[in-house]
Amino acid sequence: MQFAGQPAYGRSVTAKEMTLRAQLYELLRPNDPLPGARRWRKAHLLILAIGLLAVILLSVDELSPPHRVVLRGAIWGVTLFFLVEYVARLWVAPELPHMADLSPLVARLRWACSVPGLIGLLAIMPAIMLAGGYSIAGTDAASVFCILWILKLGLHAPAFGTLARVISNERAPITSVLIVFAILLMSAATGAHIAERDGQPQQFGSLPNAMWWSVVTLTTTGYGDVVPVTPAGRIIGSLLMISGIAVLALMTGVLATGFAQEERRREYLRVWDQVTRVPIFASLGTVTLSEIVGKLRTRYYPARVTVLRRGDPGDSMFFISNGEVEVRLPTGGTVRLGDGAFFGEMSLLNRQPRAATIATTTPTTLLVLYASDFYEIASHIPALAEAVENEARRRREENLERQSGGAKS
Template sequence: APGDRPSQAFDWFLIGLITLNIAAVVLETVPSIHDDFAAGFHVFEIVSVALFTVEYVLRIWVAPEHASFRQYGPVGSRLRYAVSFFALIDLLAILPFYLAFLLGLDLRVLRVLRLLRFLKLMRYSAAMMTMQRVVYDERRALVAALLIMLGLLIVASTGMYYAERHAQPERFGSIPAAMWWGLATLTTVGYGDIVPVTLVGKMIGGIVMLLGLGMFALPIGILATGFTQEVKRREFVVTRS
């Protein structure tokens, strides 16, 4: 049953295990750490897969006890749970290991797929679901903001290409090269590895910076409005019930 003591301990144990798995994938790439603990990482991976498999089987097993599945009988409820969003994520977290074991696949690809275990964390954050819904509800506006951004990027990069290509041919030698500068400037990241040096280039650069400021405002305005509406909707539901 959800909410009681052992169930909560089980949840926290799994959150810890997932976190350790992600940390292992990340740390394994550090040469010095990999050389010292290669065997340890291997054992940890096998133990993790075993535990995630037990978790997966248990969740399939208890599926008929869920209120929303009860009506479908012992087999139907388990099948219905098995094709649900979270069950598929749980399967994706362990399947690559077994496939690699059976088919003798390269372990290098496997390592990246282990990062999919991060998705298992979604089960434990209701707020993450709310955010996902806000992003989904506002997807048209976000795509439009992205389009405006791309339009600006192309215009800015084309202008900068014509302004700087003679002064810095190795840095602004083509529009795609200028787009690297354009993205870094419009998003206000500003690495500074490529900067305009001509007067016209700096004037274009200044305008692009100001437009970048405005471009920040678009997705933020969209999402802030989305959050406000989501909150209002929830309050409306509460008031009604």
């Protein structure tokens, strides 16, 4: 493991360089909840949309020459933007967690050969083609190549990674379903070929033609361009349609179950990462933490958003994983709570409406614990319940002192 300021495989790395590279990595990292990373993703999607729109419009022959010049300029601007992005991502590749033990050169080569790296390379192909003497004009090859920018949308879709893991985890049942699909496909195509080849030699005279009908029928698409006319062919078609519905339903069930399990795992890991940042949980053991993680829910709030209002039911409490909130007291005063603090416990313990309004001052990540889950955890983890009650008692005393001080003044 390499740390900041530590030599990296014979190369001296300054703290300034490491800090700059790490900051840029945080900005470019997919699905990072920080405001800067979110703004970057929005800007990236906007520029991508502009580039794709320009490529599409440039294929219209009726456009006037001035409009074509503007569209070509937009395409080159987007291409240069993707070129800068590609270089930046190549530079920060050593910051990737799974490449932390590799030298910077090897890490960058591996990233360049990965799926995101290859998609980034395709995105800058118009610039490479320009260097080779091509120009963007009409439906030139470089212009058409820009349509591959649509692949970059996949980098903004975390579900693609989830889909890959689901397919990997469920490969045994998926393979079984595909084998059943292949058996039905070949059996129906062979039966239809035998039953229909004399009456429809052009449509069913060969197995490839019969397989086309079998695929269309088995997937329940039903184009109607090829239809069996003999009684035997229609019986085969009817059985194939029923079997197609069953096979598709089976595949849907396998994928849905896999997605649900993967999403539960991802949510568990997300909550675990947030829980470990809260000091009140830090002293608890791994077994205890695992029980708490299953009860907490992660909520992300932008700045200046009201989380709780005075008078709301006290059915939950909140832990601040990162960020800051402002507690607006009934007396008119305010209190700010930062990382590791929690709020909403007094209403939860007393089972009374909220006594104060609470709003975020910065983008904040909160962990929500509902009343039923709190009392269930409290029965197993007295130390946690005691810490919450002590904090609630301390805040109650502070509020009383604040109110008495205001009355005296």
